[in-house]
Amino acid sequence: DAGVTQSPTHLIKTRGQQVTLRCSPKSGHDTVSWYQQALGQGPQFIFQYYEEEERQRGNFPDRFSGHQFPNYSSELNVNALLLGDSALYLCASSLDRGPYNEQFFGPGTRLTVL
Amino acid sequence: GESVGLHLPTLSVQEGDNSIINCAYSNSASDYFIWYKQESGKGPQFIIDIRSNMDKRQGQRVTVLLNKTVKHLSLQIAATQPGDSAVYFCAETRNSGGYQKVTFGTGTKLQVIP
Numbered sequence: 001d002a003g004v005t006q007s008p009t010h011l012i013k014t015r016g017q018q019v020t021l022r023c024s025p026k027s028g029h030d031t032v033s034w035y036q037q038a039l040g041q042g043p044q045f046i047f048q049y050y051e052e053e054e055r056q057r058g059n060f061p062d063r064f065s066g067h068q069f070p071n072y073s074s075e076l077n078v079n080a081l082l083l084g085d086s087a088l089y090l091c092a093s094s095l096d097r098g099p100y101n102e103q104f105f106g107p108g109t110r111l112t113v114l
Numbered sequence: 115g116e117s118v119g120l121h122l123p124t125l126s127v128q129e130g131d132n133s134i135i136n137c138a139y140s141n142s143a144s145d146y147f148i149w150y151k152q153e154s155g156k157g158p159q160f161i162i163d164i165r166s167n168m169d170k171r172q173g174q175r176v177t178v179l180l181n182k183t184v185k186h187l188s189l190q191i192a193a194t195q196p197g198d199s200a201v202y203f204c205a206e207t208r209n210s211g212g213y214q215k216v217t218f219g220t221g222t223k224l225q226v227i228p
Contacts, residue, residue, distance in 0.1 A: 004157070033216075042203050042218030043158065056213050090157050100146050100165070100207070101214065105157030 002027065004093050004106035012112045013081050021076040021109045025093030032074040033103065034066060035090040043090055049074050050096060078111075086113045126225045133191040135222045137204035140185060144206035146214070149178060149189045152221070153200045161189070161202075191224075199226045 005024045013019050025032050031050045035043035045058035049068035068074045072093075078085055088110050092103040127133045139147070145166040150158035164171045164178045164187075171178050177190040187204050201221045207214045 035218075040220075042205075042220050044218070045216055048213070056210070056215065092157075100163075102160055102163075103216070105150075105159070107155065107157050 004091055004104050006089075006091050006106040006109050008109060009107070010110045010112075012114060014114050015081055015083060017081050017113075018077065018079045019081060019111060021078075021089050021091075021111070023074045023076070023091030023093075023106060025072050025074070025091075026104050029093035029095050029104070030072050031094045031096045031101070032068060032072065033092045033094070034074070034076045035092065036060070036085075037088040037090055037108070039087070046076070081113045083113050086111060123220070124223045124225065126227060127194045128227050129194060129196060131194055133189075133194045133198070133224060135189045135191075135202050135204075135224065137187040137189075137219055138185060139187060139204070139206045139219075141206060141208060141217070142182075142185065144208045144217075146207040147178070147180060147187050148205045148207065148216075149176075149187075150203045150205060150218075151198075151200045152203065158203060194224075194226050196226045196228055199224055 004026050007022045033048040034046040037043040046060050048056040052068045063079045065077045088108040090108045091106045094101040094103045148163045149161040151161050152158045162173045162176050162178050164180050169180050175192045179188045201223050203218050203221045205218045207216050
């Protein structure tokens, strides 16, 4: 059973460009959350998708958007990239069963903005 | 504001000794706490969790202690092994609009000396 997978593993972009990151959740999971992890910091919650809708959002600007597909996979889009967007982007999946749902993380996508 | 932080950014421990990693949280509404281990190049991996109605929970070689009076969480690792070397994050979860809101701390790097 494959766990959470993310693509690409590494990505280099320049300021002002747009990027799309992809995530496939663990088999059987229906909820996908995205996090941004700056070097030496803990992950910061971006948003969460469930049933193809964004149902929670952290303190991130509208440049960060996402999508969830019927097969529960998800994309994170970032427009007008800034140098400060350089980070490891983590996807976590879970099964919505109640108030406490264990999240399983993927290996992340390392984004470098030059 | 709300925050989850750690007292020690780096902890060096001799192999075979016990490790204690501490975490302070500020949001008294948090009702679920999780410890994650993150190895280089990987996403965070669930270690152990504890609900706010408990003060201690044990797993295999790990114990989590929760002191709600002083808003303090600790992770104890018994007989630390080289494979335990990683960055450890505590995360707090609280109900926000009917969903889990997860906030990570900044992490503690555990170095195991052979």
